[in-house]
Amino acid sequence: xxxxxxxxxxxxxxxxxxxSALTFLLLQLAPGDFLNTMAENPGITVESIEAMRTRFGLxxxxxxxxxxxxxxxxxxxxxGESFSRHQPVFQVLREGLLNTLLxxxxxxxxxxxxxxxxxxxxxxxxxxxxxxxxxxxxxxWLSIPEVLSGLLLLFLAxxxxxxxxxxxxxxxxxxxxxxxxxxDLLHHxxxxxxxxxxxxxAARMRQMRANLLDVLRLDYVTTARAKGLDERTxxxxxxxxxxxxxxxxxxxxxxxxxxxxxxxAEIIFSWPGLGRITLDALLTQDQYLVxxxxxxxxxxxxxxNLVADxxxxxxxxxxxxx
Amino acid sequence: MTETREAAADQTPWSLFWRQFRKSPIAIAGGVLxxxxxxxxxxxxxxxPYTPEEMDRERYYHPPQPLHWVDATGRFHPGSFxxxxxxxxxxxxxxxxxxxxxxxxxxxxRGTPYRLLGVPLDRxxxxxxAPNRIYLLGTDPFGRDVVSxxxxxxxxxxxxxxxxxxxxxxxxxxxxxxxxxxxxxxxxVIMRSTELLLSIPGLYLLIALRGIFPADLPSxxxxxxIVVILAFIGWAGLARVIRGMVLAIRRQExxxxxxxxxxxxARIIVRHILPNTxxxxxxxxxxxxxxxxxxxxxxxxxxxxxxEPAASWGNMLNQARSQRVLTAFPWMLFAPGTAIFLxxxxxxxxxxxxxxxxxxxxxxxxKTG
Numbered sequence: 001x002x003x004x005x006x007x008x009x010x011x012x013x014x015x016x017x018x019x020s021a022l023t024f025l026l027l028q029l030a031p032g033d034f035l036n037t038m039a040e041n042p043g044i045t046v047e048s049i050e051a052m053r054t055r056f057g058l059x060x061x062x063x064x065x066x067x068x069x070x071x072x073x074x075x076x077x078x079x080g081e082s083f084s085r086h087q088p089v090f091q092v093l094r095e096g097l098l099n100t101l102l103x104x105x106x107x108x109x110x111x112x113x114x115x116x117x118x119x120x121x122x123x124x125x126x127x128x129x130x131x132x133x134x135x136x137x138x139x140x141w142l143s144i145p146e147v148l149s150g151l152l153l154l155f156l157a158x159x160x161x162x163x164x165x166x167x168x169x170x171x172x173x174x175x176x177x178x179x180x181x182x183x184d185l186l187h188h189x190x191x192x193x194x195x196x197x198x199x200x201x202a203a204r205m206r207q208m209r210a211n212l213l214d215v216l217r218l219d220y221v222t223t224a225r226a227k228g229l230d231e232r233t234x235x236x237x238x239x240x241x242x243x244x245x246x247x248x249x250x251x252x253x254x255x256x257x258x259x260x261x262x263x264x265a266e267i268i269f270s271w272p273g274l275g276r277i278t279l280d281a282l283l284t285q286d287q288y289l290v291x292x293x294x295x296x297x298x299x300x301x302x303x304x305n306l307v308a309d310x311x312x313x314x315x316x317x318x319x320x321x322x
Numbered sequence: 323m324t325e326t327r328e329a330a331a332d333q334t335p336w337s338l339f340w341r342q343f344r345k346s347p348i349a350i351a352g353g354v355l356x357x358x359x360x361x362x363x364x365x366x367x368x369x370x371p372y373t374p375e376e377m378d379r380e381r382y383y384h385p386p387q388p389l390h391w392v393d394a395t396g397r398f399h400p401g402s403f404x405x406x407x408x409x410x411x412x413x414x415x416x417x418x419x420x421x422x423x424x425x426x427x428x429x430x431x432r433g434t435p436y437r438l439l440g441v442p443l444d445r446x447x448x449x450x451x452a453p454n455r456i457y458l459l460g461t462d463p464f465g466r467d468v469v470s471x472x473x474x475x476x477x478x479x480x481x482x483x484x485x486x487x488x489x490x491x492x493x494x495x496x497x498x499x500x501x502x503x504x505x506x507x508x509x510x511v512i513m514r515s516t517e518l519l520l521s522i523p524g525l526y527l528l529i530a531l532r533g534i535f536p537a538d539l540p541s542x543x544x545x546x547x548i549v550v551i552l553a554f555i556g557w558a559g560l561a562r563v564i565r566g567m568v569l570a571i572r573r574q575e576x577x578x579x580x581x582x583x584x585x586x587x588a589r590i591i592v593r594h595i596l597p598n599t600x601x602x603x604x605x606x607x608x609x610x611x612x613x614x615x616x617x618x619x620x621x622x623x624x625x626x627x628x629x630e631p632a633a634s635w636g637n638m639l640n641q642a643r644s645q646r647v648l649t650a651f652p653w654m655l656f657a658p659g660t661a662i663f664l665x666x667x668x669x670x671x672x673x674x675x676x677x678x679x680x681x682x683x684x685x686x687x688x689k690t691g
Contacts, residue, residue: 018518029534139674143667145616147623147639148659155648155655165645259523267624268643278526279624282533290533297526305521 008309012302019298020073023291024066030287044083052081079295080288084281089292092277097296099168100273103196103265104258106189110197111204111254116244119208124235126213138202146261150195150268157191164188166270192269196261200254204247211243245316252308256301339601342679349675355668363476367436370470371449371456374633376434378455378465381407383415383651386460386468394421402427406454414650425454460653462641464631468657475633476661478545479618486549486614487607490556495603497557498564499591503572513565516558527555528617532626541632548627552617560606567599601680609673612666619662635662 053059055078057068072078079089122131144152157163164170170184215221216239224234263275270276274293281289343349362369378384389402403426405419431449435442450456459468501512519527531551539547571577572595580590621627622636623643630637635658641647642654 014514015517015521018514019522022518022522023530026530026534031534031536139670140667143612143663143670145612145619145662145666147616147620148662151639151642151648151655151659154645155652158645158649256520256523260525263523263525264620275525278529282529282626283537285537287533290530294522294526294530298522301523302521 004313005310008306012306015302016299017070019295019302020070021066023295024069026294027287027291028062028065030285044086048081056080073295079292082281082286082289084284084286084289089288092289093274093292093296096272096274096277096293097300099271100259100262100266100275100297101300103189103192103262103271103273104255106193107196107258107261108251108254110193111201111258112247112251114197115201115204116208116240116247119205120212120235120240122205123209123212123216124231131209134205138205141198141202146195146199146264147268149198150192150265153191153195154268163191168272188271192262192265192271195265195268196258199261200257204250204254207250208243208247211246212239215239215243245312248312248315249308251311252301252305255304255308259297259301339679343675346675346678348671349679352668352671352673352675355664356672359476359665359668360480362473363480365438366470366473366477367438368443368445369447370467370473371431371433371446372467372470373434373436374466374471374474375631376466376470378461378467380409380465381417381455381457381461382463382465384417384457384461384465385651386653387457389427389458393424399424399426401429404450404454404456425450425456427456459657460651462638462654463647468638468653471633471638472635472657472661475635475638475658478628478632479615479635479662480665482545482548482552482618483611483614486552486556486617487611489549489553491560491603491607491610493553493557494560495564495596495599496591498561499568499596501561502565502568503587503591503595509565512561516562519555519558520562524555525620528552528621529624529626531555532621537626538629541629544628548618548621551621552614555617556610556614560603560610563602563606564596564599567602568595571595571598605673605677605680608669608676612669615662615665 055068055072057065072080077090079093081087082089082092085092118134122134125131153163154165157165164187168185168188170188173181173184176184212235216235221234221239224238225231229238262271262273263278265271266273266275267279274297278290278293278297280286281293367373384407387404387407389404390399391402392398393403403424405421406423406425407417407419410416410418427448427450429448430445431451432444433446433449435444437443448456455467457467457469459472461467462471497512501509522530528551531554532547535543535547568591577590577594580594585594618627618634619636619639622634623639625637625640628634628637638658639655639662642651642658647654
């Protein structure tokens with residue numbers, strides 16, 4: 001187990017270097033010298049521009065720049081300076097990242113919380129109207145991209161007034177008691193989490209159904225039934241636990257979809273997350289902020305895959321010994 | 323010789339596939355719907371009553387006009403008509419139908435001249451006589467006809483997917499093929515690059531790549547840059563699968579035979595190995611097209627893609643972003659929304675049917691869950 005974890009962890013390191021190299025390359029390819037653009041901004045002093053120039057070696061050849069970029073990144077978590085916000089990039093990103101993770105994790109709860117029971121339901125009632133209805137719904141839902149479902153929910157929220165139409169907190173948030181704060185946050189979180197969580201739902205539900213159907217055909221399930229166990233025990237104690245494994249692997253895979261989905265939900269519902277920051281940064285040509293957030297999102301994805309592998313190894317000991 | 327060839331042709335994978343495909347009503351429905359959508363896009367200047375940029379300064383946010391058949395005096399109009407409207411509340415853009423007047427719907431009316439395949443024409447499928455105007459799906463904040471924008475937008479939104487797929491699948495096939503066939507360091511380099519691309523969340527990569535193109539490109543170049551970006555992101559996943567398939571195929575005897583005959587490696591990959599991956603590639607491409615279409619929609623929705631005044635489904639959605647527009651002028655969301663939904667649905671239907679038709683297990687007749 002320990003060697004498996006170690007090996008898996010070491011594999012992630014070159015990947016992270018590769019991602020940093022790619023973001024650096026994109027930074028270089030971006031048009032215009034942004035320090036010049038910065039110099040035109042009266043809000044930025046000549047000293048701070050000079051400080052940036054030396055810190056990132058912007059007047060030196062590109063390989064020196066990359067080494068400096070990496071050094072600042074690893075040693076000081078220094079992603080550079082956000083020009084538009086006059087703050088270190090890391091500081092800007094930290095809060096956005098937490099908000100995005102909150103959204104993505106809630107969305108994952110929505111996805112798995114619905115996909116597993118619905119998938120089981122469809123499988124134990126194979127070919128019934130429940131099964132057919134659920135696959136039809138899944139099929140239709142697969143064809144509604146998050147841009148549409150997001151705007152649709154925003155439309156409903158605005159029409160009914162049941163949910164807030166954007167932001168993360170109500171106006172009087174500061175003066176609420178802790179329970180009120182939590183409820184208010186949940187109230188704001190509900191719609192964006194639903195939008196993001198419903199995207200992978202259809203696919204996961206179909207997978208859960210197919211997995212369970214496969215497992216239910218196996219010999220040990222027949223054995224369990226032959227022993228005289230009731231169907232409920234056979235399905236939930238014996239079959240579901242094995243059928244769920246592939247869904248754990250898919251968690252890492254789904255995380256990418258959840259992050260991308262959060263991006264759109266953040267824009268539509270004005271959720272102050274990483275996606276919003278990235279878009280604003282791109283529109284204001286705040287290069288370091290753009291690259292910092294791309295790097296950050298990728299790190300989350302790589303770590304998420306790592307966690308998924310570890311979870312799978314925990315759930316299925318056969319894997320760690322391979 | 324010819325006879326045996328013909329008899330064999332009857333049993334080619336293609337004929338088997340076609341027989342299977344025709345049995346799936348869903349796949350046929352998807353295919354027909356797509357044919358209609360692409361035909362509409364191609365015929366856009368003829369079907370659209372107006373040009374996508376034409377502004378009606380007296381009718382901003384005009385709601386969709388219903389067709390009527392019976393007028394105020396009880397007379398029946400077999401060809402249907404609309405009532406001309408007047409602006410009742412300029413602040414809220416509320417319009418009132420003038421029920422005493424009738425603007426009959428006319429077919430093949432003369433309108434703005436246009437060219438279709440180089441032929442100069444001026445007939446439009448439907449319209450009303452000037453000075454009346456017809457807005458079956460309403461107008462946008464600039465008083466432009468939503469039907470016309472939808473049709474012209476389809477030309478961009480629907481073709482981005484096909485062009486993007488063509489580029490990225492060519493790349494994916496070649497790189498995956500080379501990677502699987504040659505192995506060694508070539509394989510390592512290509513596979514590590516795909517891992518790299520796949521470990522950056524899609525939309526973030528999309529945004530970062532958009533950043534290397536200047537913000538204010540002319541619309542032709544925006545189109546090109548979107549296609550290039552989508553293709554750059556899209557090849558990685560396919561290349562990995564193709565590599566796996568090529569690894570299995572290259573050990574087959576006919577490949578060894580081709581090698582022994584002294585055929586060049588490039589020719590072996592292109593002529594003998596890649597064609598064997600085709601059934602998978604066709605399904606994968608069909609299922610992947612919506613992703614590319616949505617890529618354009620998302621970029622334009624975020625204001626980074628096709629720029630005004632040109633129309634695309636994404637930038638039409640962009641205008642529906644605010645809460646005020648959504649509640650007061652919901653057609654701004656539902657018109658492009660329905661178009662996008664139908665397109666994605668049609669591709670999914672077609673892809674599902676193709677997968678069933680190309681699935682070798684299906685031939686056994688067993689119904690798989």
